[in-house]
Amino acid sequence: MFSKYQQKLTSLRQALTLVLAFAIASLPTWVQAESDIAAGSPGLDFAIELATEVPALRDATDPELQQQLDALLSSKSMQRAIQQKRFSAALVDITDPTDPRMASVNGDKMVYAASLPKIAILLGAFEQVERGEMQLDAKTKNALTQMIRKSSNSAATAMYYAVGPARLAEILQSDKYGLYDREYAGGLWVGKAYAKKNYWKRDPLNNISHGASAIQVARFFYLLENGKLASETASAQMKEILGNPGIHHKFVKGLANRPGSKIFRKSGSWRTYHTDAAIIERDGRRYIAVMLANDVKGGQWLTNLIVGFDNLIHRAGNKVALAN
Numbered sequence: 001m002f003s004k005y006q007q008k009l010t011s012l013r014q015a016l017t018l019v020l021a022f023a024i025a026s027l028p029t030w031v032q033a034e035s036d037i038a039a040g041s042p043g044l045d046f047a048i049e050l051a052t053e054v055p056a057l058r059d060a061t062d063p064e065l066q067q068q069l070d071a072l073l074s075s076k077s078m079q080r081a082i083q084q085k086r087f088s089a090a091l092v093d094i095t096d097p098t099d100p101r102m103a104s105v106n107g108d109k110m111v112y113a114a115s116l117p118k119i120a121i122l123l124g125a126f127e128q129v130e131r132g133e134m135q136l137d138a139k140t141k142n143a144l145t146q147m148i149r150k151s152s153n154s155a156a157t158a159m160y161y162a163v164g165p166a167r168l169a170e171i172l173q174s175d176k177y178g179l180y181d182r183e184y185a186g187g188l189w190v191g192k193a194y195a196k197k198n199y200w201k202r203d204p205l206n207n208i209s210h211g212a213s214a215i216q217v218a219r220f221f222y223l224l225e226n227g228k229l230a231s232e233t234a235s236a237q238m239k240e241i242l243g244n245p246g247i248h249h250k251f252v253k254g255l256a257n258r259p260g261s262k263i264f265r266k267s268g269s270w271r272t273y274h275t276d277a278a279i280i281e282r283d284g285r286r287y288i289a290v291m292l293a294n295d296v297k298g299g300q301w302l303t304n305l306i307v308g309f310d311n312l313i314h315r316a317g318n319k320v321a322l323a324n
Contacts, residue, residue, distance in 0.1 A: 054226045055100065057092065057219050062101035065093065065312065069103040072308045078301075085109050086295055090214040091309050092288040093316060094279075097226055101316075104214055110186040110205070111292050113212035114268030115151045116275040119220055120172055120179065120188045122148060122238055124163035126230040127171050134162060136237075148266055149246035153194035160193050165200035177223070179216050187216030210268075214290045217277045221264075221288045225279055239264050239279070250276040250299060251289065254306035258282060261310075274298030280310065287313045 069091055073082065081087035088106035125144055128134040143159055146152040160168070172180040172188050179188040182205060189203040189211040202209050220229070224242075227235040242264040245252050255261045265278030277290040289309045291302050 054098065054222070054228065057100060057102060057222050058215065060092070060100040060102045062093075062103060065091065065101050065316070066103040068312050069105065072305070072312065073105060081293070081295060082106060085111075086293065087298075087301070088214040088292045089305075090218040090288070090290040091312065092218050092222060093285075093313055094222060094225055094288060095284070095286050095313075097222075097286075100222065102215075102218070104218075107215035107218075108185045108187075108213050109292075110189075110203070110208060110211050110213045110216075111294065112208050112270070112273050113210055113217075113275045113292060114270040114273050115153075115156070115194070115210075116212050116217065116266055116268035116277060116292075117188055117190045117210045118147050118151070118156050118194070118268075119217070119242075119266050119277070120168060120190050121156055121159050121163060122241065123177075123179075123220070123229055124168040124171050125159055126234040126238055128163055128167070130230045130234060141241075145241050148241050149244060151247060151267070156194040160190060165191070169201070177229075179220060181216070184216070185213065186211060187213045188220065212275065212277075212292065214292055217290045218288050221277065221279050221290075225286075225288075242266060242279075250274065250302040251278050251280070251306045254303040255280070255310060258307075258310060269299065272296050272298060274302055276302050276306070282310075283314065285313050 069089075073079070073089075078087065082105050085106055088104075088109045088111065090102065090104040090107055093101040122144055125134060125140070126136075129136045134140065140159075140162070143155040147155040147159055168190055169180070171177065180186055180203065186203055186205045186208075189208060191201045191203060192199045192209040199209065203211050223229050224235050224239055229235045229238060243262070245263055245265055247267065248256075250267050251265055252263055255263065260282050262281040263278050265276060267276040269275070272294050274293045274295075275291065277288075279286065279288055287309070289306060291305060293301050295301065
């Protein structure tokens with residue numbers, strides 16, 4: 001059964017196809033021929049591309065899921081951390097990727113995110129591969145895999161410079177992605193190699209070297225899941241690299257007792273900063289979880305809370321199953 005959004009997309013696609021077909025048929029034959037030769041008949045392809053765009057995640061806030069998330073985070077310690085902007089999170093049910101449901105707290109608060117922004121370097125590398133500026137040879141793929149699964153700083157630094165600091169910032173701020181957006185207080189940013197020295201630029205709004213916000217990270221994973229990062233093939237390759245986590249803490253540790261959980265993630269830790277973000281799949285449900293904490297107990301918070309996040313998604317799935 002199609003969601004309302006999917007039905008609208010289908011109707012729009014059909015309407016655009018009919019309109020363009022009529023317009024092309026109305027042109028003189030010689031105009032059609034020259035147009036086809038010069039541009040490869042892009043009009044219909046463009047219309048179809050528009051009709052298959054994924055919905056904007058910011059428009060997908062779900063009141064029921066938000067209420068449930070707020071209840072989960074209602075303890076005094078968590079409320080204090082939220083009020084002090086020391087904890088932010090996003091939870092997105094993408095079981096139906098065309099009809100996401102999102103809830104968040106401090107979603108646009110950009111914070112220092114340790115190694116989590118290495119996902120931006122991953123995107124930058126695949127963008128450069130798509131442009132023909134880099135080769136995805138065995139050495140590069142291994143470096144990217146070590147950067148993500150083992151959180152290798154040396155691999156991250158090598159890939160950061162292979163992409164280029166300025167080029168990476170351009171990709172993150174581009175209209176195509178908007179993963180760093182001044183309108184929403186920033187987002188994903190890598191302004192320094194993962195080494196002791198060699199700063200390039202801290203982000204222009206918050207003066208952070210390695211930064212992220214919960215909603216922008218959730219958008220990264222949502223675009224990835226829909227094949228919208230670099231290309232559909234590149235998105236699949238990036239997701240593969242994000243799988244099979246090599247560090248078993250935070251989300252991975254918390255879901256250890258949930259057999260069958262597939263986790264595609266990147267985490268980060270530095271001093272009191274603890275972050276984790278993932279696509280998690282199990283028993284027919286799929287969701288994005290992002291948490292950013294600044295507290296000595298932050299790592300334990302993430303381990304405990306991911307179980308609650310998981311419960312919220314699977315509880316919703318049970319309701320749907322009962323309704324059907």
